[in-house]
Amino acid sequence: MRRGGTWPGEWVSARLGVRVTGDGVDDLVGLAVRRNPRRAHLLVSGVLGKHVPTExxxxxxxxxxxxxxxxxxxxxxxxxxxxxxxxxxxxxxxxxxxxxxxxxxxxxxxxxxxxxxxxxxxxxxxxxxxxxxxxxxxxxxxxxxxxxxxxxxxxxxxxxxxxxxxxxxxxxxxxxxxxxxxxxxxxxxxxxxxxxxxxxxxxxxxxxxxxxxxxxxxxxxxxxxxxxxxxxxxxxxxxxxxxxxxxxxxxELPVGLAESARRLVDELASGPPEVVPAGVFATERVDLGWPAGVPAGGRHGFVRDDRLRLEKELPEMARRVAAQLPPGAGRVLVLGTEELMYAPLRLAAALADLLPAADVRFSTTTRSPALAVDDPGYALRTRLVFPAHDDPADGPGERYAYNVDDSFDAIVLVTDAAGDTPELAAGLLPLLAGRAPVLLAVIPEEGA
Incomplete structure (x- = not known):
């Protein structure tokens, strides 16, 4: 997980003394600083598609x-x-x-x-x-x-x-x-x-x-x-x-890391926040043609037949998305929402197969609060903050999308019916539309 030869954990290592050892580990992860007193560091995977837009x-x-x-x-x-x-x-x-x-x-x-x-x-x-x-x-x-x-x-x-x-x-x-x-x-x-x-x-x-x-x-x-x-x-x-x-x-964690990280977060968070224009680009809905009866994911269970039915329909779903992308879109982000990762991942891979000349990336939003630092030696370069939009069991709260910058020509946001709410329309959607044109794909509740 390197950017132009720079490991995206060097910033944290230099400032907080956190060290990562092990054969091949730094190829898979970088480092960031959590806004969490229970654990100050965050291992940021380069092959997970959670915090870092990834092939x-x-x-x-x-x-x-x-x-x-x-x-x-x-x-x-x-x-x-x-x-x-x-x-x-x-x-x-x-x-x-x-x-x-x-x-x-x-x-x-x-x-x-x-x-x-x-x-x-x-x-x-x-x-x-x-x-x-x-x-x-x-x-x-x-x-x-x-x-x-x-x-x-x-x-x-x-x-x-x-x-x-x-x-x-x-x-x-x-x-x-x-x-x-x-x-x-x-x-x-x-x-x-x-x-x-x-x-x-x-x-x-x-x-x-x-x-x-x-x-x-x-x-x-x-x-x-x-x-x-x-x-x-x-x-x-x-x-x-x-x-x-x-x-x-x-x-390897130094003594006093939690307090050092807290001071660092306070210091860097005291500056003016990044201003993201809202709603500059168009937002449209795209009908995926999701197969009836196939769950959106494994929240209530997912079996072999669900996978086979999904795989059969993925090429057509990718074609529907591609048909609504802006002309000449060369860099496309497919963005899932929190727990909904598998369906957007598979859709993104099918879109990458369909559009070999495009640079298709995949990531998802998250609950995890972390510091964003615009430095090649840090894993989380940018951060969007918005309210939860799917009625979570522990109540409302902030959610985040990391590394969603203005390099994308289009963003395909994938959520399910429970996440397609007024909070989404007023929160995450206009933030994304401040970065690039947005296609919103909504998976029916439990594949209905």
């Missing part, structure tokens, strides 16, 4: 590669996924065609594995989808911070202690599909201390004991003490718990 086939390919590593581990193999690492390395360097090659070599499952895959909201919802896709026969669910709809029961929940928003809910529509003694794969973008995973495994095991769990993350930054806690939990529960990642390392 969508790289995002999906990296997720499929992680899923292949999980599949091999469940089949009793610790090796095999490394054969795809050169494609990942080339894609990270921006080699032409490498992202598509990575995705295409992994997009067909290598042999179905029955499992339950659980992705963490909001950051890893699409990553969890990709892991489930790689397993072929998995049932996928992601946690949510949105209020369950009428008639939806909550299966359970757990806490993410370091997060800005700590509570996670599980609300599978098909409890029987989720509540089985098959391997449970827990997917997050990073394993920092493993506390969230410990909380999740305990909560899941209390509701329905399982014999095997697999932790899957793009980067594993746990200490040996963290790993020991996980081994102790496995022994306590009488279950096997494995961990797989694309890279492993450590984050």
């Amino acid at each position: 969508p086939r790289l995002v999906y390919g990296a997720g499929l590669l992680l899923g292949e590593a999980v599949r091999l581990r469940l089949r009793g193999r610790d090796t095999g996924a490394e054969q795809y690492l050169p494609f990942l390395a080339n894609a990270l360097r921006g080699t032409r065609g490498a992202a598509g090659a990575l995705r295409d070599r992994l997009r067909e499952p290598k042999g179905g594995v029955d499992a339950v895959v659980l992705g963490y909201a909001e950051t890893a919802t699409a990553l969890g989808h990709a892991v489930a896709d790689a397993l072929g026969d998995a049932y996928y669910l992601h946690s949510t911070r949105r209020r369950p709809g009428a008639g939806r029961d909550v299966y359970g929940g757990f806490e993410e202690e370091h997060s800005h928003a700590t509570g996670h809910l599980l609300a599978p529509a098909d409890r029987a599909a989720f509540d089985r003694d098959v391997p449970v794969v827990l997917v997050d973008d990073e394993l920092s201390t493993g506390r969230t995973v410990l909380n999740t495994v305990r909560a899941l095991h209390a509701a329905r004991p399982r014999s095997r769990y697999v932790l899957a993350a793009l980067v594993d930054m746990r200490s040996e003490a963290d790993r020991m806690r996980l081994r102790d939990l496995a022994a306590e529960l009488g279950a096997r718990i494995d961990a797989v990642s694309l890279a492993a390392g450590r984050v």
Whole structure:
């Protein structure tokens, strides 16, 4: 994850003394400063599509590669996924065609594995989808911070202690599909201390004991003490718990980091805020022709047949979007909204396939408050701030879109029916229209 040879973590390292070590880790992540007293630093992934607009086939390919590593581990193999690492390395360097090659070599499952895959909201919802896709026969669910709809029961929940928003809910529509003694794969973008995973495994095991769990993350930054806690939990529960990642390392944090970061944020936030013109460009709606009955994502469950039906319709959905793009749009951002990451990711990849001469990027909005610094050695260069627009369970609050600058010729904003609200029309939409022409694509509620 480098910009013209500059690692987008140098700014934080120089000012706060945060160090990232590990083979290949700095190719996958940069650094930013959180506005969060629980954890002052933020690892910003270059292959996740959350904070950094990224080539969508790289995002999906990296997720499929992680899923292949999980599949091999469940089949009793610790090796095999490394054969795809050169494609990942080339894609990270921006080699032409490498992202598509990575995705295409992994997009067909290598042999179905029955499992339950659980992705963490909001950051890893699409990553969890990709892991489930790689397993072929998995049932996928992601946690949510949105209020369950009428008639939806909550299966359970757990806490993410370091997060800005700590509570996670599980609300599978098909409890029987989720509540089985098959391997449970827990997917997050990073394993920092493993506390969230410990909380999740305990909560899941209390509701329905399982014999095997697999932790899957793009980067594993746990200490040996963290790993020991996980081994102790496995022994306590009488279950096997494995961990797989694309890279492993450590984050070295100086003493007093929280206070140093707070002072730095206060200092830099005291200047005049960035002024983003609102509503300069046109906003139009585009009808995706979303397939009836296919869920927008894994909030209440997503199965193999959902993926196959979605894949069949993606080329036509991309054509509908392309037909409404401004003439000559050479740089296009497909922007998802919070937990809704998988559908816009797959749409962005299909659009990139359809428009090979265009530079199509993918990212999503987020709850995570962080400092923006316009420096090539910092991961988050710009920040848009707007109100929540989907009635979250924990009430209203600020939301953010990072690195959405004025280099884009068009922005395709993808949300679902619950997010298509007056708050969206008055908040995020005019901010985006201050950057570029906007196409708004709304996925029907639960694919209806």
